[in-house]
Amino acid sequence: MNRPGKNKFSSLYERERKKIDMRLENILKKRSPKSLYDPGAYIINSKGKRIRPLLVLLSAKAVGGKFNDVYNAAVAVELLHNFTLVHDDIMDNADKRRGRLTLHKKYNNNTAILVGDSLLSVAYEYLLKDCDSNAKYVISSFTRGLVEVCEGQSLDTDFEQRKNVSLNEYIIMIKKKTAALAKTCCEIGASIGGGSREEIKALASYGTNLGIAFQIQDDLLDITADEEKFGKKIGGDLIEGKKTYLLIKALEKAKSDDRKILSEVIDNKGIKPQNVKSYKLLFEQLGVIESAKKAIDSYTRKAIKSLSLIKKKEDKELLTWFAYILLNRNR
């Protein structure tokens, strides 16, 4: 598969990412009470990749729409995403996010609960700014994304209590927890951009498959990333005993002794930080790192294949390029 290198698309990404950053920076500045919106600003101004807003923009462009028509919607999906991060971090008792203290560690749990809620409320407020006659469709898509994110998070929590989780169940979970929102981004971008039903459907499929690839990549990065660039502790998922793509696949592949060692992650609800390296080695020996890379590649191909009916060649190339940079990210 061809992998387009750094080109005019990266400058477009950088330019639009900065625009999103600037908009996010201004959203909560003038609002009060400060006790609510300052912590909100703390999280939304931390340097995220802004993948979801970009998906909104690129989907609008792919159907002939303008970036200017979807900036508020783009901001809305990022706010929704940050709402999930804030609440998830409380539930996971996570210390760090994007290289900084998580919101509930910097402030406290009560503030984090309320600030999360408020980010979601402002998300709807911004989404509405870009809606008109399509309001019902756009907000339905956004709401469906939200419903599924909650369901996915609940499934993820259920998995913590279970001994065995199949790869199929895992895929269903990440489809809801991660891919549903990516799908929503593409749907609302394409809808506000004026796309046809078929175009919206095609981009929704692009978003879903990209989202699945993205989450498996996330699981992979937890063990293969450079800690500094990653902004989080390497092997955090193993330390917490999380049933990731890697662990589930490893348990499927492993036999006898290896299986016993892997089961310890689940039985002991996590491993000691000093053992991360030996588990990484075991993952490599079992070919699980390779399996994850193949799965990421396969879902990314599926995503790109969905783009066949996008009219302009450049738009198709842009979305293809975007899929590849997500695939090659280091955080």
Added chain:
Amino acid sequence: MNRPGKNKFSSLYERERKKIDMRLENILKKRSPKSLYDPGAYIINSKGKRIRPLLVLLSAKAVGGKFNDVYNAAVAVELLHNFTLVHDDIMDNADKRRGRLTLHKKYNNNTAILVGDSLLSVAYEYLLKDCDSNAKYVISSFTRGLVEVCEGQSLDTDFEQRKNVSLNEYIIMIKKKTAALAKTCCEIGASIGGGSREEIKALASYGTNLGIAFQIQDDLLDITADEEKFGKKIGGDLIEGKKTYLLIKALEKAKSDDRKILSEVIDNKGIKPQNVKSYKLLFEQLGVIESAKKAIDSYTRKAIKSLSLIKKKEDKELLTWFAYILLNRNR
């Protein structure tokens, strides 16, 4: 002021309350994962007064609309209300709600955070069912209500950290925390019901003033209610050192020794349960119970006054009656 007694309106209220209860009971039944929706059902099936759904129904009727057109919206506001209850109860570390364990005590904090989020997501889903060409207006009103509820909760939390809170600041807070959602109920009921701009505005004012009266009544009930009917501990606000209408008004009125005794509630961040009775006595001596009753009466009058342009006499009487039963409730 005439206070209409038990009449045909109470049977309408009972009938519609039951319908809302039945709808709420069915909403989460068939959804999965159970780990998410069973705790959600636990809270929404606890016997609430369903005041907010009723406001939606009565507002629709008042502008010539049909109950059948707004049942989903009515359910949506109750879901939104329950979302706030679940998260507020975590923040307040409350043990009981409607005579039963709070959701986070029955399950745990993580479940309660996520279930709250999910109730809000389902709220939007249901609201959308009753929207059509008016979707943008209706969802904007709903979202504004949500934004303000979060802001009000944040102000309420701020007040906990402060020594002095004026009655004016208190009113601003409850306008957001409680009255904004009541206003939303009336706005969306009147909008979906097909009301004119003036009718929607009039009903919004009814909702706002009723909401303020309702919250002051809530503060009053905390000290004057019958514990069994109330479903919560009497004097809970005092025990937690909450800056209620009563405490703020008492601090305004009290002199020398009384002032010192009242300041202890704030300085010590609450009182011992055995001292609730003596504080109640002090409130009575200072005429604060009477002041609260007068304020409730005054906001209720304002609410009723807003109804002048409602066309049908019966609809006006029904909304007036509803204001009175809220005023005379015991929980």
